[in-house]
Amino acid sequence: MNFQIRKFYYGDIPEEKGGGSNYQTQAESAAWPLWEVFIRSKQGLDHKHVGSLKAADAQMAIENARDVYTRRMEGVSIWVVESKYIHASNPDEAESLYDPANDKVYRHPTFYDLPDEVKHM
Amino acid sequence: MSVHDLENTFQRKIDEEVKIEPKDWMPEAYRKTNLRQISQHAHSEIVGMLPEGNWISRAPSLKRKAILLAKVQDEAGHGLYLYCAAETLGMSREQMIDDLHSGKAKYSSIFNYPTLTWADMGAIGWLVDGAAILNQVMLCRTSYGPYARAMVRICKEESFHQRQGFESLLVLSKGTPEQKAMCQDAINRWWWPSLMMFGPKDSESTNSDQSMKWKIKRKTNDELRQQFVDMCVEQVKLLGMTLPDPHLKWNEARGHYDFGEIDWNEFWNVVKGNGPCNKQRLDARRKAHEEGRWVREAAAAHAEKQKIKAAKDNLAAA
Numbered sequence: 135m136n137f138q139i140r141k142f143y144y145g146d147i148p149e150e151k152g153g154g155s156n157y158q159t160q161a162e163s164a165a166w167p168l169w170e171v172f173i174r175s176k177q178g179l180d181h182k183h184v185g186s187l188k189a190a191d192a193q194m195a196i197e198n199a200r201d202v203y204t205r206r207m208e209g210v211s212i213w214v215v216e217s218k219y220i221h222a223s224n225p226d227e228a229e230s231l232y233d234p235a236n237d238k239v240y241r242h243p244t245f246y247d248l249p250d251e252v253k254h255m
Numbered sequence: 256m257s258v259h260d261l262e263n264t265f266q267r268k269i270d271e272e273v274k275i276e277p278k279d280w281m282p283e284a285y286r287k288t289n290l291r292q293i294s295q296h297a298h299s300e301i302v303g304m305l306p307e308g309n310w311i312s313r314a315p316s317l318k319r320k321a322i323l324l325a326k327v328q329d330e331a332g333h334g335l336y337l338y339c340a341a342e343t344l345g346m347s348r349e350q351m352i353d354d355l356h357s358g359k360a361k362y363s364s365i366f367n368y369p370t371l372t373w374a375d376m377g378a379i380g381w382l383v384d385g386a387a388i389l390n391q392v393m394l395c396r397t398s399y400g401p402y403a404r405a406m407v408r409i410c411k412e413e414s415f416h417q418r419q420g421f422e423s424l425l426v427l428s429k430g431t432p433e434q435k436a437m438c439q440d441a442i443n444r445w446w447w448p449s450l451m452m453f454g455p456k457d458s459e460s461t462n463s464d465q466s467m468k469w470k471i472k473r474k475t476n477d478e479l480r481q482q483f484v485d486m487c488v489e490q491v492k493l494l495g496m497t498l499p500d501p502h503l504k505w506n507e508a509r510g511h512y513d514f515g516e517i518d519w520n521e522f523w524n525v526v527k528g529n530g531p532c533n534k535q536r537l538d539a540r541r542k543a544h545e546e547g548r549w550v551r552e553a554a555a556a557h558a559e560k561q562k563i564k565a566a567k568d569n570l571a572a573a
Contacts, residue, residue: 168339184408186339190557190558201332225276
């Protein structure tokens, strides 16, 4: 991996080209946790993951989610859960994880060849 | 699997238009490039609120004020979507914000220009947001999943930003001689910095293909810039205004408009921190961050207290 990225796209100015300063920030003593946000876009549909945000607690997470993700009536219900409570499958194990379903084509309706005369099926 | 195999698998996914997700293996340089680009994009949204914030209290009508407020609020939201996407690459929000405040991380140079008149709000919407949209529409198909999803959300909202800007200029262009002059003046000042937003010319960059090969970007700076020029030359006619470039001319052979040379000295100067408002913008960001510290701390303390209280109540109820 010895290539260099020298192309400066919009929003991609390399750091050594910047001016910089000696400004130091105080360490943040009160870092808020990260929350995942799920929104039901209308009654009858599932809640769907839309993104994440920072908030001190669940109530603030819901209020922030309203401001960040539903400014144009995108939702009728909001779920939030602290990101640390989400457990995810490992993409490196995807092959073995989904292997049991891989050879069972008979689980799909198209597996069955029926005469055209059979209606409503 | 060796690193070489992993890289091959990675490139094959990219070639097959499979999105890369946070937990997938990725080359370190891919992670770094995305992290830099997404965080700079996030910073641009946040700093981008400042030039417009200047006019919220001085908007000419309640309608324009409400529109401007909504636009600035969108930009705060866009910054948040992007910070979240950048965080999936392993850098904390606090670190990113520190890097912005120390001047280590960059944001789009366009926001280092001052907003001198009300017409600048229209010119920013039309030209600056117009240029940003071309870039962002392309980025909706970028290879890193969280970035692409953030872009889709942003593009949906951004369209109103450009339209309100053009409409606002349209009103001025039909107004008094003073309003017309103000409209033309704003276009004159924002035109060249908007062209600079697409970054240096393709010929200025060596070893340029990696971002394209990884499908982080799908169009070159010059392609996007040309697209922008072609669009604006037609649109400005509807305003009855002109673009401040004597070299603008339809080129039949290329099927595009030719345009004059950009002042790259100015571009690099502003990037390096010597633009008209670099210091003012960073000072405003730092001040907001410092003055908001007690709010962040109070909210965290309140959340902690509520948690203890809830635990006690539960115990009492049991």
